[in-house]
Amino acid sequence: MDKKAWIKYLMxxxxxxxxxxxxxxxFAAASEEPHYVITTDTTYPPFELQDKxxxxxxxxxxxxxxIAKREHFTFKLVPMSFxxxxxxxxxxxxxxxxxxMAITPARKLVYDFGTPYYKTGVITAVAKNSSIKSLNxxxxxxxxxxxxxxxxxxxxxxxxxxxxxxxxxxxSNTMYNDVALGNTVATFEDEPVMKYAIQNxxxxxxxxxxxxxxxxxxxxxxxxxxxxxxKFNAGFAAIKKDGTYxxxxxxxxxxxxxxxxxxxxxxxxxxxxxxxxxxxxxxxIGQTLMLTILGIILATIFGMVIGLLAIVPNKIxxxxxxxxxxxxxxxxxxxxxxxxxxxIPSLTGHxxxxxxxxxxxxxxxxxxxxxxxxxxxLKSVDNGQMEAxxxxxxxxxxxxxxxxLPQGVKLMVPSFINQFIITLKDTSILSAIGIxxxxxxxxxxxxxxxxxxxxxxxxxxxxxxVITLLTFLAKWADKRFGNN
Amino acid sequence: MxxxxxxxxxxxxxxxxxxxxxxxxxxxxxxxxxxxxxxxxGKSTFLRTLNxxxxxxxxxxxxxxFNLVDKNTDINKVRENVGMVFQHFNLFxxxxxxxxxxxxxxxxxxxxxxxxxxxxxxxxxxxGLAEKADAKPTQLSGGQKQRVAIARALxxxxxxxxxxxxxxALDPEMVGDVLQVMRDxxxxxxxxxxxxxxxxxxxxxxxxVVFFADGYIREQGTPEEVFNNPQDPRAQDxxxxxxxx
Ligand SMILES: Nc1ncnc2c1ncn2[C@@H]1O[C@H](COP(=O)(O)OP(=O)(O)OP(=O)(O)O)[C@@H](O)[C@H]1O
Ligand SMILES: [Mg+2]
Numbered sequence: 001m002d003k004k005a006w007i008k009y010l011m012x013x014x015x016x017x018x019x020x021x022x023x024x025x026x027f028a029a030a031s032e033e034p035h036y037v038i039t040t041d042t043t044y045p046p047f048e049l050q051d052k053x054x055x056x057x058x059x060x061x062x063x064x065x066x067i068a069k070r071e072h073f074t075f076k077l078v079p080m081s082f083x084x085x086x087x088x089x090x091x092x093x094x095x096x097x098x099x100x101m102a103i104t105p106a107r108k109l110v111y112d113f114g115t116p117y118y119k120t121g122v123i124t125a126v127a128k129n130s131s132i133k134s135l136n137x138x139x140x141x142x143x144x145x146x147x148x149x150x151x152x153x154x155x156x157x158x159x160x161x162x163x164x165x166x167x168x169x170x171x172s173n174t175m176y177n178d179v180a181l182g183n184t185v186a187t188f189e190d191e192p193v194m195k196y197a198i199q200n201x202x203x204x205x206x207x208x209x210x211x212x213x214x215x216x217x218x219x220x221x222x223x224x225x226x227x228x229x230x231k232f233n234a235g236f237a238a239i240k241k242d243g244t245y246x247x248x249x250x251x252x253x254x255x256x257x258x259x260x261x262x263x264x265x266x267x268x269x270x271x272x273x274x275x276x277x278x279x280x281x282x283x284x285i286g287q288t289l290m291l292t293i294l295g296i297i298l299a300t301i302f303g304m305v306i307g308l309l310a311i312v313p314n315k316i317x318x319x320x321x322x323x324x325x326x327x328x329x330x331x332x333x334x335x336x337x338x339x340x341x342x343x344i345p346s347l348t349g350h351x352x353x354x355x356x357x358x359x360x361x362x363x364x365x366x367x368x369x370x371x372x373x374x375x376x377x378l379k380s381v382d383n384g385q386m387e388a389x390x391x392x393x394x395x396x397x398x399x400x401x402x403x404x405l406p407q408g409v410k411l412m413v414p415s416f417i418n419q420f421i422i423t424l425k426d427t428s429i430l431s432a433i434g435i436x437x438x439x440x441x442x443x444x445x446x447x448x449x450x451x452x453x454x455x456x457x458x459x460x461x462x463x464x465x466v467i468t469l470l471t472f473l474a475k476w477a478d479k480r481f482g483n484n
Numbered sequence: 485m486x487x488x489x490x491x492x493x494x495x496x497x498x499x500x501x502x503x504x505x506x507x508x509x510x511x512x513x514x515x516x517x518x519x520x521x522x523x524x525x526g527k528s529t530f531l532r533t534l535n536x537x538x539x540x541x542x543x544x545x546x547x548x549x550f551n552l553v554d555k556n557t558d559i560n561k562v563r564e565n566v567g568m569v570f571q572h573f574n575l576f577x578x579x580x581x582x583x584x585x586x587x588x589x590x591x592x593x594x595x596x597x598x599x600x601x602x603x604x605x606x607x608x609x610x611x612g613l614a615e616k617a618d619a620k621p622t623q624l625s626g627g628q629k630q631r632v633a634i635a636r637a638l639x640x641x642x643x644x645x646x647x648x649x650x651x652x653a654l655d656p657e658m659v660g661d662v663l664q665v666m667r668d669x670x671x672x673x674x675x676x677x678x679x680x681x682x683x684x685x686x687x688x689x690x691x692x693v694v695f696f697a698d699g700y701i702r703e704q705g706t707p708e709e710v711f712n713n714p715q716d717p718r719a720q721d722x723x724x725x726x727x728x729x
Contacts, residue, residue, distance in 0.1 A: 388575075389587075391537065391567075392588035394591060395560055402587060402591060407576075
């Protein structure tokens, strides 16, 4: 490529990225009513679940909608794992959390809660066929807890007394399954949620009476978004008074899930599931592809620059590049994603969209790997090539561009294709910061229909198909443009 | 007349290893200087300081009047005037033979693409490889590669040519063609500094033979003087070995 083509390429990429960031943030500017970003759990029926169209419903969601309508504000709902959502509120990324969050003294230190809206308690559940009769039977066994929940915190307070071990899950359905399959012997869960799950076919039974009873509350970061809390409280008082609240609760408690989520018995064949969830899967694949392709383009630019800095004969640039590679290759992708999405806004006070954070994460992490093999590839080009080019009077950069890079890039092609595939797979980790890509799409669909095996099979097939297509494309492009 | 190349008290060390220990040499326009000497004596190192592929530790180097040791000298400008031919050719494998030759004049804005092509074909004809213009370097024999490398260096119209054992990596039957090209160049009046073990070439073409040993120039003179009547014991010893195999 000559200089002009490179610049065009770069401009195009930047335009696309800026476009995405802009569309991502434009919601706030568009409406005159105050607009909030509110997180909820990906799955916590009956408080949050998806209806058959993939729309979120449930006690929490319906309450929130009723209040928003009365109090004249709009909100964007961002479903995330409970724990990530709770952190995102504290970092200022997200304005509020409505996710069946129990009001505890510890949480009151960092959150401000609205009027308590639902009374709850923690119960213990075991597999239907379990021989466990009381908490005393848990000694030495492992129980399943959901990360960051009040039920988990309660379990830990009695852990010493009953002598059980714990393991953690981010998602209720996976956790229930684990207990039902016997991998773990029991779980601690909020009463309404557990009862609702059992009523809807989860193969568990309740072992204990509700303990540690308390209330759910709508939370914001302490000292922030006070207007939102006031609106919530005013609206809540109103819907309590006029009976809307009771209607909402009655609608979900004691109801079969199929009322909202469609009959679970219909069409649970692979094709049926594929058809039912077509649009969600397509959206997930689209998001995954977008993250992969933009991610690899940005990572390639970043990696090329750092890789070049790593080989120029200059100690400072060399040290800088090595440090960058060391840090971003060393950090697990998930840690980096959380650090950028939750950590940076806590430090700077500026929100970063999940998509921007995700792309930045991919750019830095995949870019560090690319930088390492770019540097390696360039180093493996015989030094005589650089010397011959320099001896003709070409400058270092001209010699690099015209002589060393073309040969080095050819050596790097297999590594690039490999990194492309890795990037595609790594995008699934970004579901942790609330990006609904293909993996998260799978989680969300399963939370609705409990068809774990079949959905994961479909998701796996989709990854394989996409990877095959992308690999094919990359190899074709290499043949077509690489070896001229 | 000022010298094309003027080197004064040149030292070069790699860490503690002093490879050049005070070299003085002047090369006049049109002169052909052949450098001989045992392996490791510093011949290549010396040659490579003349176009600053190696940075000298101390001393003075003037090329066409440009002071190489001066940081303000634009080394790329100096190099345009100093062609170099390497033992291992170092052709650019991703480019065709003709593109190898035209790369530098086009990239450095000396010639348009068309002009460079014309010149390139002319130079390839001069080294007897016009019909290989579109071939890739990997399709050439060693001797052909080295002749392309010479054509590539000549494309910048240098006034000085440096050769570092241009025939050492070649099969014996290829050596003649390459030496013939160099002989032609010498006859046209090119200023040349050649490191080689080809004593026949030295006797025939060199105006001066310079003998290197242990980082010093131990002996220099006309080919007759150096080959027939060497004064330095090391030179006597070396010539004994290479001439009477
Ligand atoms: N880049 C380098 N780093 C360290 N030492 C070097 C380097 N290049 C050359 N030397 C050392 O400098 C000395 C002279 O090497 P040089 O290549 O100049 O010898 P030469 O006379 O060309 O030998 P030959 O006939 O084998 O090519 C050798 O001892 C060599 O090991
Ligand atoms: Mg040598």
